[in-house]
Amino acid sequence: MSTDKGQYFNDLRTIQANLPTEYSRTFGQMIVHYYLHLIKSSHTQKANAKGLKQQAAGILQEFKRKQSLRKDYPATDLLVWVAESNHLPQALPVTSLLKEKKYRVTYISNKQQLLANPALEGYNKIQVVLPKRGIIAEKQVKEFEAVVSSIIANTNLAIITAEDIDTISKAFREYVTYTRQLQADYEKVITNVNPKAALIGYDIPTEGRTLTDVLNAKSIPTFMIQHGAMAKVDGIFGTHISKTIFVYGEVSKQVLKDSGTKADIKITGAPYLDELMKKLHTAGSKAQGKLKVLVAFSGPGHLTTENHHKKSIEAVMEVAKNHSGSVEFYFKLHPKDNRSYYTAEMEGKNLTNVHFKLPHSQSNDIFDWALFADIMLTGASTVAIEAMLCRKPVISLDLTGDYKELSFVKEGAVKLISDKAELNTVIEQAVLQNFDAFDASSRKAELYAKQFYGPTDGQAAQRCAQLIEPSLN
Template structure:
């Protein structure tokens, strides 16, 4: 299959790689180690960059026989799935993570015409989840072909020599295969359509950026719903969609500080927060599987592992302080809900033997849903770093502590506003948890401050899903929106 676009267009898509590499050079002086520097650029240098920063590629963590089995299953599942979109679709979303569906599903179900929406995905797990949710979805199998392009040309000018350069070349080869599959499907099934919008679950991944670039080339309006915390992350200054739907006024202000054009940002609120009450699961279903009392409360620990906002050294400092606090509070149960970037092996030195008041829940644990509200519902407090989980906890009345030993999160909006207390070590963490448990007035003040900070979820009292739906319909009817590239 020939590559359907020009090398010039591909290099335009890759221009962000050079910008991100410039950021690497700027950040190198303040970074504690090269691995952290590389991790800082995971968004624009391709999502899998974080695995190189750990000193390993993601695929090497999986036994060869499992990789072969997975490829076979993908091949079987892809048979007959690469179909044209249903007739009458006006809004497409490229979803590559389950969390993208979490934002999208409320929007579709708010509409009186669910047939005008369609999810596109290259991930079998996203496809299966979309089917279960009753969403229209089309699967785009990866072809394994990459076209006739020179990797040496595409990687020309990379400032990093040696292993990094080699790994980057391999990563670009993998990305070319993804882009080839996407481009083939989009050119075949979407290019001839008119009056549509194209959204991406994350505008900072290689698939999200390519799809946005392709859609703009066809004069389609492009959009994205906020994915996680904005924080002081400079990568968000590279947003390329026509409209970005932000969760809160704090997120909007943060994007403005990053010099994202105001006309591109629309404050809508977070769709998944519209109905968090309906997602609450009983204590019994969860606690029984974790060998806990039916109504037992717990301290939830949920951070994002090390990556573009947390250095590797800091991550292990946090872990040391956390287990110190766990030992100091033997009557408190701690549930450690791991992020997809975290590895259970990193915790092993603290779990031999496992403290009786600790429950470790890996990201892949299929006994439980991955919805964070499932875990917040029974939590007496949340310990995090600078994750967006903090705002979700605020939304449902759970007090939050940020553990920031290395002062890496000071620019995070809710920390800068001094809404969430910052613990710089074990002692402060223990003291804050104790005072919340022993003094209802102090706890009430904390919850009120959090509620006030979070502010309104969507403008004019609208539900977020409805606000996004109206924005999408407006984009369909705006000629100038369609011509912005």
């Protein structure tokens, strides 16, 4: 079993609390970079020397950044930060209600493709051009290192030790000038648009977190809608800095409280479900023909190591090979997942029963996929709970024991499988229309989904809008 990575966030917050003023704010803004370096994430390794084309692109990016900061943007009532595709389905139902009441709403993002979404037509939009990662004097790095070393030596931390000082210094060296410039850029934008409140897609990554910090420093109310599955007590959830967090139901509220968040937590339901409830209420019957298994892992990340992810894919591909004539496997990849993990395992196996899109459909909606399938197979992803809403039996494949503290596992709402042989047996039984393996979990899944998602009356966006509106007047 791997280390509880959430403890890194707890320790990093303790270090931040003990840092002098000149370091503490930026340290908090870029906390995720310290975390990623500490867990030795591959995408945080120091970049190689850039070629001429990359240098030219960097110069052009810097030019665009400075140009964007000279623009005059219209004043707004609500500023909405979106950085991932799943932020829009949460925010849009809320902002459309506020826009109908003539409140001015501006969407802001560093992702041009998100702002180009047709659903944002009629909204004011700001594209943030991110600064380059700059160079900091080595003397400043050594001064920071000395301060952190003293804190680690004199503070009772759970997981970070003196051996981690070089790693923390590396993150500081690589990202501190970037984060400080990001803060300065956001301060200019906020002064320009003068929002009365902000809705933040996610306040943990540095870009959204720094914006949230700037807004908080100006006493501008910050709101955030639940991001993903808050299904276990975890240090990452204690790291939120939005002042108010809208959660789906009681499960997430309790997880946030137990994880140490200081936010005001409001149960609202899930806005992205408001328009889907009619579709969901028609779900439940098993389709005829071959058994259809939806596989939706979330890729390597906070709870799942890359090795665990690869082993899970290997296990599923072997089961797919064993049942090539009777089971169709449909893989829906998470945005942070990578198709190469799957193609590597498929090589030489001639798996004609493995698919990466639905037949006769271009839909990327998880509910369309879940309603199409007979069984959902995942690891620790929120899709497990979304499948429960669709009344589909859910398998959580955990080959390392890392998911046992997830609330839907502890509550018995999924069929937990810990080895390849058991997975093969359960699928084999399901082919014969024997779903006895899911009897216990299916009964608990319905109750768990209600507790997790809270009210599913189609009024979640209305509740969020009503809670934001007083800040706009």
